[in-house]
Amino acid sequence: MNYINISNKSRIFKFEDAVICNNHDSGLIMPQYIPEFGNLFLKKLNRKTNLEIATDLMYPYLNDIFDWPSLEKLVSKSINFKIPLVQIEENIFALELFHGPTMAFKDVGARFLSMLLQHLNRGKDKTRIIVATSGDTGSAVANAFANIEGFEVFILYPQNGVSKYQEQQITNSASNIWAIEVEGSFDDCQRMLKSVLQNRLLCKELNITTANSINIGRLLPQIVYYFLAYKQLGNNKKDLVFSVPSGNLGNLTAGIMAMKMGLPVTKFIAAVNQNRTFYKLLKYGIYKPNKSVKTYSNAMDVGNPSNIDRLLYLYQNDVLKMTDDIQCRTVNDEQTINSMQIVYDKHNYLMDPHSAVAYHALKSSLKPHQNGIFLSTASPVKFEDVVIKAIPQMTRNYLSGPIGKKISTKKDYQYLEKILYEMV
Numbered sequence: 001m002n003y004i005n006i007s008n009k010s011r012i013f014k015f016e017d018a019v020i021c022n023n024h025d026s027g028l029i030m031p032q033y034i035p036e037f038g039n040l041f042l043k044k045l046n047r048k049t050n051l052e053i054a055t056d057l058m059y060p061y062l063n064d065i066f067d068w069p070s071l072e073k074l075v076s077k078s079i080n081f082k083i084p085l086v087q088i089e090e091n092i093f094a095l096e097l098f099h100g101p102t103m104a105f106k107d108v109g110a111r112f113l114s115m116l117l118q119h120l121n122r123g124k125d126k127t128r129i130i131v132a133t134s135g136d137t138g139s140a141v142a143n144a145f146a147n148i149e150g151f152e153v154f155i156l157y158p159q160n161g162v163s164k165y166q167e168q169q170i171t172n173s174a175s176n177i178w179a180i181e182v183e184g185s186f187d188d189c190q191r192m193l194k195s196v197l198q199n200r201l202l203c204k205e206l207n208i209t210t211a212n213s214i215n216i217g218r219l220l221p222q223i224v225y226y227f228l229a230y231k232q233l234g235n236n237k238k239d240l241v242f243s244v245p246s247g248n249l250g251n252l253t254a255g256i257m258a259m260k261m262g263l264p265v266t267k268f269i270a271a272v273n274q275n276r277t278f279y280k281l282l283k284y285g286i287y288k289p290n291k292s293v294k295t296y297s298n299a300m301d302v303g304n305p306s307n308i309d310r311l312l313y314l315y316q317n318d319v320l321k322m323t324d325d326i327q328c329r330t331v332n333d334e335q336t337i338n339s340m341q342i343v344y345d346k347h348n349y350l351m352d353p354h355s356a357v358a359y360h361a362l363k364s365s366l367k368p369h370q371n372g373i374f375l376s377t378a379s380p381v382k383f384e385d386v387v388i389k390a391i392p393q394m395t396r397n398y399l400s401g402p403i404g405k406k407i408s409t410k411k412d413y414q415y416l417e418k419i420l421y422e423m424v
């Protein structure tokens with residue numbers, strides 16, 4: 001498989017160059033084509049292990065650098081936690097993507113990317129990875145690269161924009177991880193990231209790449225769990241609707257790619273909070289980035305979603321055509337909290353605020369004959385303040401997980417300063 005830059009389709013890249021930012025022009029990378037998996041593959045899903053399914057799906061994208069068995073090994077070391085489908089109501093299911101080490105779905109992409117970069121970077125200079133995070137990306141990337149030799153990670157996160165639990169996960173990881181608190185919003189962090197990445201000379205000199213979802217290596221593995229969800233549906237596979245809690249739209253992009261690869265999906269719901277940039281695009285055909293507003297689902301507080309261009313590319317820039325497959329629903333904080341409470345009271349199921357946004361959007365648009373899956377992107381444990389607000393009888397004791405060591409203050413700040421000085 002070769003890769004292209006969607007803003008300059010004439011240049012073709014190998015996967016290695018596509019995944020390492022300083023090896024291609026700035027702009028978003030996509031595979032040159034989407035491989036199709038026919039009905040036979042779907043019929044055989046039940047007889048295959050999850051590991052085999054994941055390897056089959058990823059192989060056409062990565063056959064440039066792996067043979068099937070070595071790719072299987074990489075998959076087994078990265079997507080190595082369970083992804084269960086849990087029935088909540090007769091036709092509503094939660095796909096729990098949060099059983100990885102940092103309890104959010106970002107573990108899937110971050111761990112896969114980490115293994116890929118380790119494979120590609122063997123014996124080369126130190127690689128520096130820079131990420132902007134509204135919370136979970138930072139935790140997942142920090143965990144996936146902690147103490148990995150040859151890698152150094154810089155995490156930009158917004159002051160007051162992440163939960164306490166997330167902040168501990170970001171700042172506690174290891175001596176090769178630098179957590180940088182930015183006075184500003186997630187959009188400010190993302191802008192800083194972009195300005196570093198656009199300086200190709202600097203990226204080349206310091207060997208800088210990113211682990212944000214603009215990196216194609218993080219996006220691809222997310223295709224896998226849509227198929228794993230389908231497999232687990234058993235007899236409920238008809239007229240399937242996925243509700244995806246969306247911020248930067250990476251998760252949704254992976255879902256659309258899964259559909260184009262052959263997964264039978266009737267509709268995708270892009271469930272968004274009060275950050276409505278994508279909503280306005282689908283409703284009025286107008287794309288205008290907004291300043292991000294803070295909500296209870298903080299990982300989705302994105303005013304300028306970085307994967308919009310990939311989605312447009314998948315629909316040949318035809319927004320009307322996009323609305324055949326994707327419907328966007330907005331959910332406010334009050335509805336989020338109400339859903340958390342109702343689902344807990346009625347079905348004894350605890351959701352984090354992001355999953356609740358997806359649940360609410362699904363519940364309010366699913367037709368009786370349809371089957372709906374909402375992606376549950378984080379564990380409620382990570383958002384205990386919101387959970388307690390929604391469900392007062394819930395106690396902190398019940399929620400408190402293994403929070404880990406205390407925030408370390410022993411980092412070598414002089415060194416950090418020096419690197420940052422060179423970067424900005």
Ligand SMILES: *Cc1c(COP(=O)(O)O)cnc(C)c1O
Nearest residue numbers: 136247248249250251299377378
């Ligand atoms: C990142 C994140 C999202 C949004 O995913 P995108 O791919 O950016 O749309 C949703 N929920 C949680 C918990 C997240 O961490």
